Amino acid sequence: MSPRTTARTVLGVLRTPPAVTLHGATVVDSPLLADGSVDAVAVQVAPRRDGDDALQPRSGTPQAAARYGIDLAELAERAGLTGAAGEAFTVHLPLPVGSSVALPWAGLPPRIVLVGVGDESPTALRRAGAALARATRGLRRVAATVGAQTHHDEQGAALAARAVVEGYLLAAYTPPRLTAEPAEQVATELVLLGRDGEQVAAAVDAARIGAGATWLVRDLANMPSNIKDPAWMADRARRLGSKAGLDVQVLGPRELTAGGFGGILAVGAGSASSPRLVRLTYTPAAGGGRHVVVVGKGITYDTGGLSIKPREAMVPMKTDMAGSAVALATVLAAAQAGVPHKVTAVLPLAENHVGAASYRPGDVVTVHGGTTVEIANTDAEGRLVLADALAWADATLDPDVLVDVATLTGAASLGLGKQHAALYGTDDALVAGLEAAAERTGELVWHMPLVADYEEAVRSSVADLRHVPEDRRIGGGSITAALFLRRFVGERSWAHLDIAGPGRSTSDKHEVTEGATGFGARLLLEFLTSLD
Numbered sequence: 001m002s003p004r005t006t007a008r009t010v011l012g013v014l015r016t017p018p019a020v021t022l023h024g025a026t027v028v029d030s031p032l033l034a035d036g037s038v039d040a041v042a043v044q045v046a047p048r049r050d051g052d053d054a055l056q057p058r059s060g061t062p063q064a065a066a067r068y069g070i071d072l073a074e075l076a077e078r079a080g081l082t083g084a085a086g087e088a089f090t091v092h093l094p095l096p097v098g099s100s101v102a103l104p105w106a107g108l109p110p111r112i113v114l115v116g117v118g119d120e121s122p123t124a125l126r127r128a129g130a131a132l133a134r135a136t137r138g139l140r141r142v143a144a145t146v147g148a149q150t151h152h153d154e155q156g157a158a159l160a161a162r163a164v165v166e167g168y169l170l171a172a173y174t175p176p177r178l179t180a181e182p183a184e185q186v187a188t189e190l191v192l193l194g195r196d197g198e199q200v201a202a203a204v205d206a207a208r209i210g211a212g213a214t215w216l217v218r219d220l221a222n223m224p225s226n227i228k229d230p231a232w233m234a235d236r237a238r239r240l241g242s243k244a245g246l247d248v249q250v251l252g253p254r255e256l257t258a259g260g261f262g263g264i265l266a267v268g269a270g271s272a273s274s275p276r277l278v279r280l281t282y283t284p285a286a287g288g289g290r291h292v293v294v295v296g297k298g299i300t301y302d303t304g305g306l307s308i309k310p311r312e313a314m315v316p317m318k319t320d321m322a323g324s325a326v327a328l329a330t331v332l333a334a335a336q337a338g339v340p341h342k343v344t345a346v347l348p349l350a351e352n353h354v355g356a357a358s359y360r361p362g363d364v365v366t367v368h369g370g371t372t373v374e375i376a377n378t379d380a381e382g383r384l385v386l387a388d389a390l391a392w393a394d395a396t397l398d399p400d401v402l403v404d405v406a407t408l409t410g411a412a413s414l415g416l417g418k419q420h421a422a423l424y425g426t427d428d429a430l431v432a433g434l435e436a437a438a439e440r441t442g443e444l445v446w447h448m449p450l451v452a453d454y455e456e457a458v459r460s461s462v463a464d465l466r467h468v469p470e471d472r473r474i475g476g477g478s479i480t481a482a483l484f485l486r487r488f489v490g491e492r493s494w495a496h497l498d499i500a501g502p503g504r505s506t507s508d509k510h511e512v513t514e515g516a517t518g519f520g521a522r523l524l525l526e527f528l529t530s531l532d
Contacts, residue, residue, distance in 0.1 A: 015215055027143075044147070046083045047118065088116070113135050113144075123163075141188065148192070210441070216240075220325040221318070225318040251276065280347075292344070293344045302382075322519075326521050330528070337525065339528045344397055372463040386404055418505065420446045424479075425447075433530070478498050
C-alpha cells in the first residue's frame with residue numbers, strides 16, 4: 001500500500017473525539033460502577049485552604065471514599081498531590097488473595113484517579129480534564145466527578161462540564177500514524193457522574209464540536225507534505241465541505257491565472273505541485289445574520305524558496321498550512337453548530353519550493369486586483385498568498401467581517417512566546433469580540449498595534465508595495481506584515497491572527513498536544529457563536 005493510499009485511508013473518514021455521556025446518578029447510587037463496564041473512577045481534590053493542612057475534597061470524592069472504604073485524602077497526601085490543576089494520580093486497587101477474602105471495593109472499578117482541579121476556573125478545569133485524559137489513555141470507559149459541585153446551578157454546571165470535556169477531548173488526541181498495518185487505538189469514553197439537564201448536554205455538545213474542529217486541524221497539519229500537497233488539501237476540503245452541505249468552489253492553475261492571482265501563482269511556481277484556491281460557504285437555513293469570511297494561509301510545505309531556510313527551521317514546515325486548516329475547520333464547525341451567520345472559508349494553497357521556475361528576490365508580482373508587489377524575501381510567502389485571497393474576498397464575497405489566520409512571522413513568537421497569538425484589527429468591536437472569545441476558550445491572543453510610523457516598511461520604489469521592509473532598523477516584523485495585509489482588505493472590518501507561536505508545540509502540555517496544536521479553531525467558532 002502506497003503512503004498516499006494509507007493517508008487517504010486515515011483521513012477518508014473524519015476522525016472524531018471519544019464519546020462523552022451524562023449520567024445523572026452519583027458515585028453513591030450509580031449502578032454503572034458495579035456492572036463491569038467502567039475501568040476507572042476519577043474524583044477531584046483542590047488545594048489546601050489557608051490555615052488548613054489537608055487537601056480539599058470536592059463533590060464526589062467523600063462519597064467515593066465511603067463506597068470504596070478507602071481514605072482517599074490520605075492517599076492523595078501520600079502521593080504528594082497539591083490539588084493543582086493538571087495533577088493526576090492513579091490508585092491501582094489490589095485483588096484479594098483467596099476466595100474467602102472480601103475487600104470493600106469488590107465489584108467496583110479497579111482504579112481510582114485523583115485529579116487536581118486548582119481554583120476550579122474554566123482554565124483549571126480544562127487542565128484537569130486534560131490530565132484525566134492522559135492518566136486513563138487506553139482504558140475503555142472512565143466515570144468522573146471532576147468539575148461537579150453541589151453548589152452549581154445549571155448554568156454553572158454547564159460551564160464546568162464544558163471546560164472538563166474540552167480539556168479531556170483535546171488531550172485525548174493522538175496524531176494519525178501512517179503504518180503498513182494501522183494500529184487500533186482505544187477511544188476512552190468519558191462518563192460524567194451526577195450531571196444531566198439540557199444546559200449541561202448543550203455544553204457537552206459544544207465542547208465536542210469545538211474539539212472535533214481542533215482534531216481536524218491537527219490531523220491535516222500533522223500530515224506529511226509528500227502526501228499533503230495543494231491538490232490533496234483542496235480535495236480534502238471539497239469532500240468534507242460537500243458532505244456537510246456547503247457550497248464549494250475550487251480554482252486550479254488555469255482559473256488562478258485567468259483571475260490574476262499572481263501571489264499564489266508566484267509562490268507555487270517552484271513546486272511540481274500546482275497551487276489551488278478553495279472557497280467553502282455555509283449559509284444558515286434561517287438566513288439573516290452577518291457574513292464572516294475567514295481566510296487561512298495554506299502553505300503545504302515551506303522550504304523558504306530561493307531564500308531557503310536552515311534545515312532545523314524547515315523540519316516543522318508541514319504545519320505551515322495550519323491557517324487554512326483552521327479556516328476549513330471553522331466553517332465546518334459553524335455548519336455543525338448551526339451558527340446564525342453566513343460563514344465562508346477561503347483557502348489559498350501553495351507549496352513554497354525551489355525549482356527552475358521559482359520566484360526570486362527582486363521580482364515584481366501582480367496580485368488579484370492589480371496591486372504590484374516587490375519581492376524582497378521568498379521566505380515571506382504567506383503574506384503573498386493571503387494578499388491574493390484577501391483582495392479576492394473583498395472584491396467578490398462582500399463580507400461584513402473579514403478575518404485571516406496564519407502561521408505568518410517568527411517575530412510574533414519572539415515577541416509573545418508560544419501561548420499567545422498576535423491579534424491586529426481595524427475595528428475595535430471586532431478585536432474585543434475576538435479577545436473575549438479567546439479568554440473563554442483559553443486560546444489566548446494579544447492585541448497588537450498597527451503602527452502608523454511603520455508604514456514606510458511596505459513602500460517600494462519599483463512597485464506599489466514591498467512585502468518585506470528594506471530597512472531592518474524598523475523591526476516589528478509581525479506588525480509590518482499586518483500593515484502589508486491591511487492594504488488588501490478595502491474598508492472591511494478586518495482582523496489578522498498571527499498564530500506562528502501557538503500553532504505548533506514541541507511537547508504535550510495540558511490540552512495542547514505535540515506538533516500541530518489546532519490553535520484558532522475553537523476561538524473562531526466561539527466568536528461566531530457569540531457574534532450579534
